Amino acid sequence: MELGLLYSGGKDSTLAALLLDDFYDVTLVTGHFGVTDDWEHAKAAAESVGFAHERIELDEAAARDAVEKMVADGFPRNGIQAVHEHALERLAAEGFDAIADGTRRDDRVPTVSRAQAQSLEDRHDVDYISPLSGFGRGAVDRLVDSALSVTVGPSEDIPRADYEAELRVLLREEHGEGAVAEVFPAHDQTYVEGPR
Amino acid sequence: MELGLLYSGGKDSTLAALLLDDFYDVTLVTGHFGVTDDWEHAKAAAESVGFAHERIELDEAAARDAVEKMVADGFPRNGIQAVHEHALERLAAEGFDAIADGTRRDDRVPTVSRAQAQSLEDRHDVDYISPLSGFGRGAVDRLVDSALSVTVGPSEDIPRADYEAELRVLLREEHGEGAVAEVFPAHDQTYVEGPR
Numbered sequence: 001m002e003l004g005l006l007y008s009g010g011k012d013s014t015l016a017a018l019l020l021d022d023f024y025d026v027t028l029v030t031g032h033f034g035v036t037d038d039w040e041h042a043k044a045a046a047e048s049v050g051f052a053h054e055r056i057e058l059d060e061a062a063a064r065d066a067v068e069k070m071v072a073d074g075f076p077r078n079g080i081q082a083v084h085e086h087a088l089e090r091l092a093a094e095g096f097d098a099i100a101d102g103t104r105r106d107d108r109v110p111t112v113s114r115a116q117a118q119s120l121e122d123r124h125d126v127d128y129i130s131p132l133s134g135f136g137r138g139a140v141d142r143l144v145d146s147a148l149s150v151t152v153g154p155s156e157d158i159p160r161a162d163y164e165a166e167l168r169v170l171l172r173e174e175h176g177e178g179a180v181a182e183v184f185p186a187h188d189q190t191y192v193e194g195p196r
Numbered sequence: 197m198e199l200g201l202l203y204s205g206g207k208d209s210t211l212a213a214l215l216l217d218d219f220y221d222v223t224l225v226t227g228h229f230g231v232t233d234d235w236e237h238a239k240a241a242a243e244s245v246g247f248a249h250e251r252i253e254l255d256e257a258a259a260r261d262a263v264e265k266m267v268a269d270g271f272p273r274n275g276i277q278a279v280h281e282h283a284l285e286r287l288a289a290e291g292f293d294a295i296a297d298g299t300r301r302d303d304r305v306p307t308v309s310r311a312q313a314q315s316l317e318d319r320h321d322v323d324y325i326s327p328l329s330g331f332g333r334g335a336v337d338r339l340v341d342s343a344l345s346v347t348v349g350p351s352e353d354i355p356r357a358d359y360e361a362e363l364r365v366l367l368r369e370e371h372g373e374g375a376v377a378e379v380f381p382a383h384d385q386t387y388v389e390g391p392r
Binding site for chain 2: 129131132136143147
């Protein structure tokens with residue numbers, strides 16, 4: 001069975017891929033708004049762990065809507081959630097037997113409720129799988145430590161390809177550097193360099 | 197890392213074990229109230245798929261409480277839930293680094309909420325993992341079809357070792373055969389005979 005997994009190059013989506021690898025033909029798929037070339041970091045990370053990689057085009061209007069939502073809110077959560085839902089809809093239309101992402105049990109955002117999952121499955125005739133949703137933060141960290149070589153650093157310095165890098169650029173363009181600092185408080189991200 | 201997985205011999209808990217097998221030293225653990233020898237079916241299923249198996253003693257008083265709850269309710273859900281929570285508490289105290297069960301995204305019972313999971317983890321210093329909670333019914337069925345040889349049949353005819361067999365015996369003892377038919381409507385169960 002062919003499975004497409006939304007992939008950022010970070011530890012969560014990489015671990016999700018490893019969990020599914022015995023059961024599906026996994027392709028790592030990175031959504032791309034056409035704003036930056038950050039998807040190339042995800043491609044490199046995918047190659048470092050030996051998975052096939054594809055890029056899918058997302059709708060730049062969805063990114064611009066998300067940026068306006070984040071500025072209005074003063075925090076990124078709802079914007080990130082909207083972009084993730086957009087990416088899942090696009091991925092679900094790609095013809096895979098199953099689609100997946102790296103959302104964890106303890107994540108605040110993005111989240112995919114059981115009702116959203118069933119709606120995706122019914123509308124697109126696809127299985128939606130969130131292999132980390134039964135793992136807490138501690139369990140994920142321990143598995144990553146044992147399986148992957150990872151770089152950790154401040155979000156703006158780590159090369160990866162979640163939606164954040166492209167959203168930061170659009171936010172800076174529309175609202176200036178101060179808006180970026182206001183919406184995205186400093187936090188650490190990870191980038192997978194390969195198997196341990 | 198040593199992981200103990202609550203095991204009935206059915207397809208869900210067997211698939212959960214296979215998902216975790218690359219990442220943990222998995223022992224399949226069957227809870228046993230001392231009422232019947234049905235745990236032996238789970239041991240045989242565990243051997244057929246090549247996993248270590250252990251039995252843990254559960255508290256017969258918990259089973260008797262569950263039976264009274266089911267009779268009062270007229271359906272088994274809350275009684276089964278209470279017994280599952282009791283079994284997880286016992287398993288969490290066994291000294292494994294992580295514990296797990298076969299609960300699925302679409303299960304109505306038993307369920308383990310995020311708050312219950314975090315409480316188990318905090319009180320027992322253990323990771324609680326539900327590897328199938330990110331998989332819907334269709335995805336589980338397709339993975340089982342591809343990985344396992346399974347017998348399906350009416351619940352009362354299938355040899356397995358969830359709590360149901362022992363609860364049925366106690367229910368019959370206390371309230372008669374009619375109470376069993378009333379509380380447990382006819383439904384099919386599965387028993388794993390080995391890898392496909």
